[in-house]
Amino acid sequence: MCEVCGCGDPEIVAVEVRESLLEGNDRRAAHNREHFGRHGIVAVNLMGSPGSGKTAVLEATAKAMGGLRLGAITADLATERDAERLRAAGIPSHAITTGSACHLDAALVHRALHEFPVADLDLLFIENVGNLVCPAIYDLGQAANVVALSVTEGEDKPLKYPVMFRRADLVLVTKTDLLPHLPNVSLAAIEEALGKVMPAPATIPVSAATGAGIPRWIEWIERRRREQDGRSRME
Amino acid sequence: MHEWGLVETLLRRAEEKASEHGATAVRRLTVSIGELAGVEPDLFEAAWLEFRAGTLCANAALEVRSVVAEWECPDCKAIVAAGGALRCAACRKPLRLRAGGEILLERMELEVP
Numbered sequence: 001m002c003e004v005c006g007c008g009d010p011e012i013v014a015v016e017v018r019e020s021l022l023e024g025n026d027r028r029a030a031h032n033r034e035h036f037g038r039h040g041i042v043a044v045n046l047m048g049s050p051g052s053g054k055t056a057v058l059e060a061t062a063k064a065m066g067g068l069r070l071g072a073i074t075a076d077l078a079t080e081r082d083a084e085r086l087r088a089a090g091i092p093s094h095a096i097t098t099g100s101a102c103h104l105d106a107a108l109v110h111r112a113l114h115e116f117p118v119a120d121l122d123l124l125f126i127e128n129v130g131n132l133v134c135p136a137i138y139d140l141g142q143a144a145n146v147v148a149l150s151v152t153e154g155e156d157k158p159l160k161y162p163v164m165f166r167r168a169d170l171v172l173v174t175k176t177d178l179l180p181h182l183p184n185v186s187l188a189a190i191e192e193a194l195g196k197v198m199p200a201p202a203t204i205p206v207s208a209a210t211g212a213g214i215p216r217w218i219e220w221i222e223r224r225r226r227e228q229d230g231r232s233r234m235e
Numbered sequence: 236m237h238e239w240g241l242v243e244t245l246l247r248r249a250e251e252k253a254s255e256h257g258a259t260a261v262r263r264l265t266v267s268i269g270e271l272a273g274v275e276p277d278l279f280e281a282a283w284l285e286f287r288a289g290t291l292c293a294n295a296a297l298e299v300r301s302v303v304a305e306w307e308c309p310d311c312k313a314i315v316a317a318g319g320a321l322r323c324a325a326c327r328k329p330l331r332l333r334a335g336g337e338i339l340l341e342r343m344e345l346e347v348p
Contacts, residue, residue: 010346013256021244021266021338103237134237137273137338162317163273166332199306199321199329 025138028106032141037232042225043124045140048148050130053174055082056208057148058125059089064214071121073112075104075129103134106141136164144169144224151175151182155189162197170202177207238274242282246290253291258345261295265342269335270304304335
């Protein structure tokens, strides 16, 4: 009650909160990250537009990668097609169908980990829902964010979707085998656009069709693994 | 569309905070949304109007503050506007986002009987 005059009006109390609305997700992501770290798994959150070539890159990766135990969690609104494709390529895979949800969050990944044990893996690809907006804001517990950007999407795509590219540790410029048919698209222009939205731009041009660039991508993954190993030994 | 999920979180946290303080209603909420947070303020407010019915926030005013993106050099602390390369012209270091990535519940005004 108002204590100034006792009028019976409720008292208005101001409360400073300063709390992120993503705090709950970030907490669950930290839990996933701890789980991956404990089992020596490098988790890669692979994002990109629908049709940017995420699944094709993983198929090509499975073909070229020797020695490492790979696994994948794939997400689409409906169907298990991507997981089926990856299984056929030799990557044990689990599909999350998100219904109408436009992104994965840490809780969905956590639930998937209960159904799809990953403890024996070296490398887990989390193929996010094809979408250049929402997936960017949800931490899943990954070691790295990789964005697939196909040459057919246009050079200015990074400028249109800065939120996504800001968070990318690496951009795979995919479908480079199509470049001869695209007189108005140049890799240099794509890289210049990325420089305006990514503080430390890193790109690898790849073609899943010809295998070009895939060895450099695998080298990048191996480097991330060594870094994570080094860090966990220091802890 | 993730704005819906964020508004659900906002309403849940607001109700929790309100009960902690013994409030019977929330009068006002202030939220900060960064330019690079990936959240569309209009959709956020539309979801708010849709979902607040039947909660302690049913009659609360929502104030959304937009936060402009601000990049800073981790070394010399110079502030750099977006538009050019995100690298410090003097130190050549990749810039760090200082503001504009946040989605924060800043403050609430509660009605305490």
